Amino acid sequence: MAKLLKKEMKLAASPLSYIFIVFGLMAFLPGYPILISSFFVCLGLFQSFQCVREANDITYTALLPVAKRDIVKSKYMFCTVIELFYFILTSVPVLVRMTVLSDVSVYRKNALMNANLVYLGFVLLILGFFNLIFVGGFFKTAYKFAKPFVAFIIVAFLAVGIGETLFHIPAFSALNSFGFTHFGLQLGVFITGVSLFALLTAISLHQAINNFEQIDL
């Protein structure tokens, strides 16, 4: 699997998949819907899938001494590695904003979503949706990616919309806490995000392997 991952990174991947990881730092921006950064990293991964199709990567890989299911696993591994790096990077501004910058007025006056553990939970949920809807959708045919990506865009922007509006409802205002206020709630949403990411990715991988096994290349 390590060889396949290396192949993904050296041959199949678009440079944009790596460059767009930097969007994780958007969580430093005040007055910006920071959840959009998770969409950008998915857009970078989408570019790699375009390259995969243009370069006949699936057929090339299928002819290597690997099993068909390994091809699917390697694509998911590549996506989760990029998502992990993005997640680590976007966690840096979150931690900084939760600690040393928690009282800075520009962030306190921010009308949009705050960078806290709830934000990270939502980020993981959106990444999970990408794996489920886009990557899983791609492996239904191994060449059609427009429809699954449009479906992902709709769901991702709904998730961003919910994340950005939910805390304006008084009952949910604690979701936009600063620093470590309402830490239990923040942690709960974060753990839910981690669980949903793992669950959605696992379901998607299982389904994608089954679908891809049936495809004639």
Added chain:
Amino acid sequence: MALCSIRNLSKSYASFSLSDVSFELNAGQITGFIGRNGAGKTTTIKSILGLVHPDCGEICYFDLPFSKYEREIKQRIGFSTGTVNYYPKRRIKNIAAVTKTFYKNRDESAYREYLEIFSLDENKMPCELSEGMKVKFNLLLALSHRAEILILDEPTSGLDPFSRDELLELFIELKNRGASVLFSTHITSDIEKCADNIMYIKKGKVAADCSKEEFVKSFCMDGETLEESILRMERNDKIWQNY
């Protein structure tokens, strides 16, 4: 022992069916796989490589079922198609460097040897190559791990007469080293020059699978070339149905 044994391979599409294809590939033998466009050559080749799911049939290499030993079998076979263009914007040396990591029998000297034989510049990208050079590049990838069976889908398509001749000479050399070569083509002169066996497919069915001599004896009329006899057979279903 047959290096590759295919039994009763069938695959149905809406407008085309591959029916009951059976054949064997033996060591030190070149099999020319001939048939007109759409006869089922590529479907057969893709099926025996696991790229297409046959509806039924047995595929065994080295006495091992392909379905169970896919990884092990692929280590020992090489495949090339003349038409597919992998990673058009990556340098040949980078593609080859990644490819070699997957093969236990990767032979750097063979890679260098074929690079020179094919006059390929490894600093070029596939998009910079002519169609003929792309065929050679695909062959280079297939030949660099000393495969025991080479399965080549129209390897001579797009090659100039000199390169085609060189390639056919190479097949003979590989055969002499004990490898088995299966190559599809619709150029009968390629088969005349180097094939030991001829497998002729028509409308998804193997119409003939025998030695070249037997094929000529059974199907070629006096003074008729292989091409003329195949053309005649294509036009007349009854000839091969009685075979």
